[in-house]
Amino acid sequence: MKKIFIGFSATIILAAMFAFTTVTSWKIADGYSIVFATNGVSGIFKNISGNILFDDQSLAASKFDIAIDINTINTGNGMQNKHAKSAEWFDAAKYPAIKFTSTKIVKAGAGYAATGLLQAHGISKEVSLPFTFKKTTTGALFEGNFNINRNDFKIGAAGGEVGDVIKVTVSLPVIK
């Protein structure tokens, strides 16, 4: 009887622990936007995919694994789009995606910060991306504004007409 009780208790405790560490898996919903802007050029990436595990009560178990399709870049100008995908800039044929995989998510002020590896143009660099998380009627919304220096990833030649620091604005509605 004692053994049964201990076994039962252990099962309850393990189940409770599992329940506390389960993190919500979110699917990216329609209506997302990834906008970038710098001197001389601005535009959007039309396609983003990936896995999002996030729970504001369980940041340690939360994780982002996101990929942005370079071939969906749209600057509003056909020639500029082609140029951006060329070997001189993103080299989309060789490096078709910008990837971000978080290693740590922490609370930062009113929002959060996801630290992880940002991979672009074949170069990986650790970055910390601030973001906010709001629950909505249909799911939730992640929003982030941050700057990326394109020279860190050797995207295009430094200087020139296009600014080095790219301002990125991400709005990511998600559903369960």
Add this chain to the structure above:
Amino acid sequence: MYKKLLLLGAVSGLLSAIASIIYQKVYAASLGENFALIVKPFNIIVINIISGLIAGTGFWLLNKWLRNNTEIVFNLLFAVLSFASIVPAFGFRLPVTIETPELFPGLVVPMHFFPALAWLTLKPLFVKTYQPYQKVFA
């Protein structure tokens, strides 16, 4: 002379606008994109008529200065300016909501040559210019 040139400019501008609108419809039917938010029929008509009126005024001014060589210089200028006007079309930045900006030059570049084409087509009906060979063979 000036009134005839202005009339020629207005009519050739209208003809050019009609050609542009027809071309836009054919383009949309074949490629599925008409850029209607950017290239509006009303704007096409206004711009074409204004360019026709400018051409008429330009011809009149050139004729005051060059006399017999007006036709040659004017046609050359009209062709060169039409050609130069396509450059901004390639650099034009569309709203990012438009999925296929690479199709934009294919729509507007031919349109830039329609005013010159309409002018050259209609000019003999409005203005009889001096032809040197008429004197030679008279």
